[in-house]
Amino acid sequence: MKWNRILALGMGTALCLSLMAGCGSGGDISSSDVQEDGFPELNISLAHSAATSHAHNTAAQTFADIVSEQTGGKVTVTIYPASELGDQPALIESCYTDGDVDMVIASQSNMATYMPKLNALAAPFLFDSYDHAHKVMDDYVLDWINEDVGTQMNMHALAMFDYGFRHVTTNDIVVNSADDLNGVKIRVPGSAGLLATFDALGCNTQTIAYSELYQSLKQGVVAAEENPVATILADSYFECQNQLALTGHFFDVQTLLINKSLWESMSPELQQIIQNAALEAQQVTRNLIADGEDADIEALKDKGMNVTTPDKQSFIDKMAPAYEEIASLCGQDELDNLMAAAKAASESA
Numbered sequence: 001m002k003w004n005r006i007l008a009l010g011m012g013t014a015l016c017l018s019l020m021a022g023c024g025s026g027g028d029i030s031s032s033d034v035q036e037d038g039f040p041e042l043n044i045s046l047a048h049s050a051a052t053s054h055a056h057n058t059a060a061q062t063f064a065d066i067v068s069e070q071t072g073g074k075v076t077v078t079i080y081p082a083s084e085l086g087d088q089p090a091l092i093e094s095c096y097t098d099g100d101v102d103m104v105i106a107s108q109s110n111m112a113t114y115m116p117k118l119n120a121l122a123a124p125f126l127f128d129s130y131d132h133a134h135k136v137m138d139d140y141v142l143d144w145i146n147e148d149v150g151t152q153m154n155m156h157a158l159a160m161f162d163y164g165f166r167h168v169t170t171n172d173i174v175v176n177s178a179d180d181l182n183g184v185k186i187r188v189p190g191s192a193g194l195l196a197t198f199d200a201l202g203c204n205t206q207t208i209a210y211s212e213l214y215q216s217l218k219q220g221v222v223a224a225e226e227n228p229v230a231t232i233l234a235d236s237y238f239e240c241q242n243q244l245a246l247t248g249h250f251f252d253v254q255t256l257l258i259n260k261s262l263w264e265s266m267s268p269e270l271q272q273i274i275q276n277a278a279l280e281a282q283q284v285t286r287n288l289i290a291d292g293e294d295a296d297i298e299a300l301k302d303k304g305m306n307v308t309t310p311d312k313q314s315f316i317d318k319m320a321p322a323y324e325e326i327a328s329l330c331g332q333d334e335l336d337n338l339m340a341a342a343k344a345a346s347e348s349a
Helices: 002-023 055-070 088-096 116-122 130-146 149-153 192-200 210-218 229-234 260-265 268-290 293-302 312-316 320-330 332-348
Strands: 042-047 075-080 103-107 155-170 185-187 204-206 224-228 243-259 306-308
Touching: 042 055, 042 088, 055 075, 055 155, 055 268, 088 103, 088 243, 116 192, 116 320, 116 332, 130 149, 130 155, 130 243, 130 268, 130 332, 149 155, 155 229, 155 260, 155 268, 185 210, 192 204, 192 243, 192 320, 224 229, 224 243, 229 293, 243 260, 243 268, 243 293, 243 312, 293 306, 320 332
Parallel strands: 042 075, 042 103, 185 204, 185 224, 243 306
Antiparallel strands: 103 243, 155 224, 155 243
């Protein structure tokens, strides 16, 4: 892999120089300007933690197919789904340290370990719809991440993959308002923002590794969890949870990242292909998750889950402590700027 990167650097430089000579330094470079044999032979590893049936794996495969097609098969992407190469923190660490993982799909909470400002994205009830969230991702968040991700994570952010609005599931606990969750033992991922959210609701929050969540629910270690409906369906949580409360407390999005050294070794032409493929893959997640949410809810009903739509304002009224905790983690200015971007997007809709 390292030899491939060295080869990519050398050939990419030569390719760039020849293109500049032929087209002029101010012209846009398109795939039609380069012959297929102008690309180096390169294999890129893309690892993620989602199940093979999840939208993220479909998007990853779309990305791989486009890159291969646009480079005449010279650049290939090998996908490692379902934590085959380790859990998400381990995948991020490998990509960060120039290890075996060239690209990774990473959550906000895991990235926040390196980039504290990303805790701002965990602010509850920040977005009121998928369209609203997507506009903020496109107009503000991706560039905001790229301001620091190169220096703080040794990566470059290519796209934002929908994971979906998160909702609460329980076993035998019907949730119609925030008070129904008071004292409930619920598994929450290691996101400081999500922990603050459920602490503000009076829950007994537990941070259990995702790989252990299904068994923990089945054995009654916790009575509840929260995830997007696509994940609840893909990972079969309906087998051990019979209640789904559509709280929509948090819009979850994950970032498609590429190792910075690999990215910078590529020619501008190859970078453009990679970037365009990433945005095509991003749209796949939006089509499958945002547009597919209603169908996923119906499928969960068919699996036996009772679905409620709780009073959202009863949750929002309890969120002041959560916002205070999140501001202390990300910085008040970062939270204010993100909230301003969210407000601007809402007003322009």
